[in-house]
Amino acid sequence: MKWLVVLISVLLSTSSAWAKPLVVGITLHPYYSYVSQIVGDKAEILPLISSGFNPHSYELQPSDLKRLLEMDVLVLNGIGHDEFASHALEGLDLPNLHVVYANKDLPLLSSGRGSNTYNPHTFVSIDAAIRQIYTITAELGRLDPENAAYFQANALRYARELRGLKNRYQASIMDLDLTGVRIASTHNAYGYFLQEFGIGVDTVIEPAHGVEPNASQLQNTIDRIKAANIQVLFTELNMENRYVDVIEQATGIGIFHFSHMTHGDYDAELVMREMEHNLQTLVLALTKAAGG
Amino acid sequence: MLNSSHHTTRNEALGFDAGTSSEFIETVRPDDGRLETLWVWLFIAAVLAIGAIGISVRTETHVHVPSVELNPVEQQLLTELSIAIQEIEFVTGDVGDWPDIDQLIMAQIPPFTHQSQTWRAIEKGCYLLVSAVGMHGHFMLDLNEEARILFHESPIPMISECHDLSHWHRLDTLK
Numbered sequence: 001m002k003w004l005v006v007l008i009s010v011l012l013s014t015s016s017a018w019a020k021p022l023v024v025g026i027t028l029h030p031y032y033s034y035v036s037q038i039v040g041d042k043a044e045i046l047p048l049i050s051s052g053f054n055p056h057s058y059e060l061q062p063s064d065l066k067r068l069l070e071m072d073v074l075v076l077n078g079i080g081h082d083e084f085a086s087h088a089l090e091g092l093d094l095p096n097l098h099v100v101y102a103n104k105d106l107p108l109l110s111s112g113r114g115s116n117t118y119n120p121h122t123f124v125s126i127d128a129a130i131r132q133i134y135t136i137t138a139e140l141g142r143l144d145p146e147n148a149a150y151f152q153a154n155a156l157r158y159a160r161e162l163r164g165l166k167n168r169y170q171a172s173i174m175d176l177d178l179t180g181v182r183i184a185s186t187h188n189a190y191g192y193f194l195q196e197f198g199i200g201v202d203t204v205i206e207p208a209h210g211v212e213p214n215a216s217q218l219q220n221t222i223d224r225i226k227a228a229n230i231q232v233l234f235t236e237l238n239m240e241n242r243y244v245d246v247i248e249q250a251t252g253i254g255i256f257h258f259s260h261m262t263h264g265d266y267d268a269e270l271v272m273r274e275m276e277h278n279l280q281t282l283v284l285a286l287t288k289a290a291g292g
Numbered sequence: 293m294l295n296s297s298h299h300t301t302r303n304e305a306l307g308f309d310a311g312t313s314s315e316f317i318e319t320v321r322p323d324d325g326r327l328e329t330l331w332v333w334l335f336i337a338a339v340l341a342i343g344a345i346g347i348s349v350r351t352e353t354h355v356h357v358p359s360v361e362l363n364p365v366e367q368q369l370l371t372e373l374s375i376a377i378q379e380i381e382f383v384t385g386d387v388g389d390w391p392d393i394d395q396l397i398m399a400q401i402p403p404f405t406h407q408s409q410t411w412r413a414i415e416k417g418c419y420l421l422v423s424a425v426g427m428h429g430h431f432m433l434d435l436n437e438e439a440r441i442l443f444h445e446s447p448i449p450m451i452s453e454c455h456d457l458s459h460w461h462r463l464d465t466l467k
Contacts, residue, residue: 105378107370107463127371134378152382159379160400195364196371198426 022144025071027082028055029270030123030261031102034133035075036268037158038140042147046071048085051265058084068094073143075100075136079108080120100139102132109191112204123261125192126166126275130159161272166196169279173197176290182230183289184221186241190234190258193278199286202230205247212243222250231289232256237277238263256285360443360461365426370441370463372403373431377439377464390417390435418454432460440464 022043026032035045048071049055049064068074068088076082078101089099106128108118122128137155141148183199187206194201205213205221213221224230230253235244237257248255258281259274267273362370379401384391392413396404404411409424417435421427432442434454442460 105374105464107367107374109367127368127375131371131375131378134375134382137382138378156379156382159375163400163402195368198364198368200364 019146022072022140023070024140025068025074026266027075027085028077028123028262029264029266030129031075031077031132031136032266033268033271034102034129034136034158035140038133038137038151038154039147040150040154042150043140043144045266047266048074055082055084055262060084060088064088065092068092068097071097073098073100073140075102077102077120077123079103079118079122080111081123098139098143100136102135103128105135106131109195112188119188119191121189121260122192123271124189124258124278125196126162127196128192129271129275130162133159162275165272165276165279169283170197172283173286176286178286178290180229181232181286181289182228184225184230184233184253186233186235186244189236189260193258193282197282202228205233205243212241218243218246222247225251225253232285234258234281234285236260254285254288256281258282360445360463362443362463363426363428366429366431366443369403369421369424369427369431373433373441374464376401376403376433377435377441380435381439393419414451414454420451432457 022039023046024035024039024043025046025048026035027048029051032045032047035043039045046067048067049058049060065088074085074089074097076085076099078086089097103118103120103122106122108122111117111119122132133155137151141151144151178199181199182202183194184203184205185201186204188201188204191201203221203224225233225247230251233244233247233253233255235241235255235257237259244255247253258278261271261274264270376396379399380391380396383399383401391399393404393411396411396419403409403421404419406424410422412420412422414420414432415436419433421431424431429443429445430448432444432454434440434442434457436454440462441464442457443463444460
């Protein structure tokens, strides 16, 4: 009898170790980094689509649907950058899948295309990233209460690392006189990122992401850049925009490349690495524009 | 006279006896479509009535959400406060024993760490932005019961408690 009590107590004490870890799905590269940093080795991360595809124009494939069925949780941007997943979920009955809308607690910026659409590039920003990391952490903690404290500790550590990174570069920017600096961007991806440094975007060139302006739009843009005395154009790394060279030649504007963070392999360190690249680029661009 | 003569002649022609059927009257409604107009109007009225009932049944109550224009500095503060709500909850364990301003600064939670802003705790878990650069309104963070971020555009009187904030805009529900 005594051995039976010992066996039961051993089984109960190790039940948490035997519990199946959550399978957390993600749709975009930054969410892979967030979830990796939050869950550590306490959950499995499963990207919904293979790396290397453009999420703006992706259509879900049968193999993606198979992965969707394996997930306990799916973390979504949910405001326009992973519509391939949002549309698929609308037509599927998946009662066991818990969907986490990472941006549900974030004050959003308008997309500029009507009152009910928002700029979905919240992941190209440190503070907006931290807000999403906390929302994901709280939701995962509710689904896996045994690991909730572990997730929270990881989220706090990761948020402080990101904040520390921002503070290092912010000190350089605060020393600059930016009163006369005017900024343009090729597409509307950097609003959240620039906002956290108190910087606004004066003009956005592309009619939509990846859609090049036509000849008359390009001429209007060149005229606008000259008239507004815009000195800096932020464009996207890993995307060849021939029209950017035309603008550079016609206006003499300084071209700088930000990472969009949705290219390459899924990587837990991607956000930290590419965020630092963007911060270095921002400091360089503003220093040159301010005449430093 | 002429009509009477004509009437008699006609009855005779039809084989009636004018002397024995003098009070027989038959009313015949003209088949000229006059009632069709009535039926069409009744049908239109019925369609409109059914439509009105359907609209009233399906109408959702519209809650008027006050619009608040925030400048980029205020928008950034709103983001930081939305982060602070969750971070304070993680740090304190959501037990209601809310930290004071010095503890928030010690924990390095923005925006309380910003040197350009001065925050004051009105009561436990209720924080008022007393002064800041680049803002046209006042912000308040209230963590008691349901966490909320509040904004007041015009100058505010001295506040000593966080219960009666009916003139403040709640920002965390605005999108």
